[in-house]
Amino acid sequence: MPINSFENYPMSWKPQKPTDKPLYFALADQLEADIAGGVLLPGTKLPPYRELADYLDVNVSTITRAFKVCKQKGLLSGTIGSGTFVSYDTTPDNCMTRRTDSSFLVEMGPIFPRSNTTEDVICMLKKMIAEPDFGKLLQYGNSEGNAWQKEAAIKLIRKAGYDTTADRLIPATGGQNAIAAILTGLFRTGDRIGTDPLTYPGVKTTAKMLGIELIPIQQENDEISEAGLLHACKNEHIKGLYIMPDYQNPTTHTMSLSGRKMIAKTAKENNLIVIEDGAHSMLNANPLPAVASFAPEHTVYIASLSKTVAPGFRLAYVISPLQYKSLLSDALYNINLSLSPFLTELASRMIASESVDSIIEEHRQLTKNRNRLVNHYLPKHLLIGPDECIFRWLLLPENYTGKEFEKLAQQAGVQVYASERFAVGKAKPPAAVRIVVTAPETMDELRTGLEVLKKLISNK
Amino acid sequence: MPINSFENYPMSWKPQKPTDKPLYFALADQLEADIAGGVLLPGTKLPPYRELADYLDVNVSTITRAFKVCKQKGLLSGTIGSGTFVSYDTTPDNCMTRRTDSSFLVEMGPIFPRSNTTEDVICMLKKMIAEPDFGKLLQYGNSEGNAWQKEAAIKLIRKAGYDTTADRLIPATGGQNAIAAILTGLFRTGDRIGTDPLTYPGVKTTAKMLGIELIPIQQENDEISEAGLLHACKNEHIKGLYIMPDYQNPTTHTMSLSGRKMIAKTAKENNLIVIEDGAHSMLNANPLPAVASFAPEHTVYIASLSKTVAPGFRLAYVISPLQYKSLLSDALYNINLSLSPFLTELASRMIASESVDSIIEEHRQLTKNRNRLVNHYLPKHLLIGPDECIFRWLLLPENYTGKEFEKLAQQAGVQVYASERFAVGKAKPPAAVRIVVTAPETMDELRTGLEVLKKLISNK
DNA sequence: AAATTTGTCTATTTACATTTC
């Protein structure tokens, strides 16, 4: 029997004690239902384990076990000393690809590059078809890709700030595919990975699916701090760290050289697996060296070739430390079996072609042009991010939350993504939204969208 | 302190008690190392939990926990009453795609279809390139695929024995990709899935990676028996069942109508998720109805379109019960983001084209022709499987194990796959190998391979 | 047929380390 009566003490959550199901299981279920049902709001502090245990007349460990289930689902986030909180990173609708039913919306939500390579691709295709060996590309391929394809990739990746070798390359069908393979191949349910407090939602959903806990790392000057990282290594036992050093999604922040070196050093000293997502590194004409350059044996680098050069071709490379190569190869094999040799060949030829530099440059120009329009419409002091970045981070006036703004914008016909979509853990996300400047089909559409956003901001 | 001295009792495994690491962890590690190192051979019976606990002077539960880790890795397999055994399903080299360095080998190991559609594809490509909307196929696609593509797929899947609707279809990049998505989306670490005692290795490796335990189901007349399935539901708490009803890999068995109905019925009654792999269903000109036909709300059907019609195009469809649709869509999104719209369009057009029937028929003829040659070389009483199947199951004479035979064949220049590669759990796999008759590039190569196999069989 | 063997599972015990106040 409970010793104290808690009827006088306000408890933020009062679960029922079940009779049929296992206790820990039933508690986890109730908690999940109450979070989903809005009974428990993000940021809510839950009662201490011992208090709950006392209230239900069970042992502390039973509470621990119940809460662990929810933590692996990304619903809770706790710290010794301060307590357990409901996470902000609930992701009801996280779809990042274009909705089919929303042609009436100005789309500035999901990240779409806008590069027109149609003519070049057609030209390349015609050449390929005419070659005598074309038929071979329609059979099953080997899983590795061939030598010249890798060399072409290496040449391109060098431009993104990482100089590597062919024996470390493993092809994947796009950056998200690479992330999924890395998380399944190198991590297991219950493992923890550090991230920025706001991070790419594709990592959030995948980690959630696999039961991997994401731990937000404390920042300083908008990037991961040494103290925060060390703290997470020591106290949260993180096994890996996911970062996007160039034009971080969604904050657009580019990590300093010293920050990169610090992460490399810390990774080596604490045997961390750094997952470095180079998704946007190619946008930069003069990128800083990748973290992988400083710690190649502790960094898995993701080079997404589809973004600028060959959109829609679904080709990325994982550049693996030698120690993890076979695990990663196996994981990619388990997920994909093999890539389409035809598509790989086509994408590789595009990458290796003479026009590749001009394609990239053209894309940069287009992005700058669009951003000029964005700068024109939106107030400078609220708009974060350089003109080369294909998305911007828009801070909101007082009394808006990102979520509210997203909804209002949607009602006004413009899709943007609120900061809540990117939030990891219990910390309240800032009032901000991400706007993808290259997503609207035309300049006119972009203008329409910006006008709506401008009006919404001025209203408050 | 241990009460008894076990020095007089032979214990099949005597672990060290560690001092530094956690007990359960260290024990799991030792066990894994000893299995990998050959100290513990497949089939070995380990000491009972209580005996080990007594010997190490720890609690039974500690042993349970240590062994659980290994079970999730597929290394152990235990039953109440009979004890714990080292599994046969160790998979050192399970790569099913063509090796790059083995052009000197006659390849009859991995499953390659051999269908020549080059001319048709070139024709289709030329048409597509000329169309004004071609450029759209090079952008990011929506994740769902469009309506006519789905209709084309449905028409084809109907020929494989399952009549379904477009709202259940989710595209994937090939059958293995579909399996990975189903296992990550609908199952979690620690869940159990029933399989045939010999099953497709792609499921084995993926399950192992995800910590999902595969439970072999007892058979009767070469297919899963009702008693065996019920037993696994009740006692092993399986949450799913993986089956390949047509030309089962590797035994070539095609499941009876009553077997299909039994599985559908049992799945409904026990709320099982049946994963029905239709990989080879299209090989059959008159297939029986799919299990999914009898239990559409409990069966996730995998329709692999790449195998016969569009090899190398990496297109498959997951046909999902409505209750699991969003979980599976999310999982495929997390793994792939989206498919290449270009490749999907190309493959879909091939599937929808008028020549699709003749392509399939041609492939069937080719397979039959090759199998006639196989029948000619190998003894009838050892050779399992119909002439329409692209692989055969070769029983071996006494004193061979599959593994030994595979090795000898390899040394003689022929690659086949031993039964051990397909084995699940502790049961000793039969002495047999799988030979893929469509894998060799030419008829001559096939003949060369068969001559080698024939000689090896006669020698003993 | 009953007793014994054997694995499974939830909940508890206990020690521990960090953060907060």
Place this chain on the structure above:
DNA sequence: GGAAATGTAAATAGACAAATT
């Protein structure tokens, strides 16, 4: 700066159920 609050995790206890003998 020390005590209290708080979460973590390994190991144990004990009830349970199936398979074997």
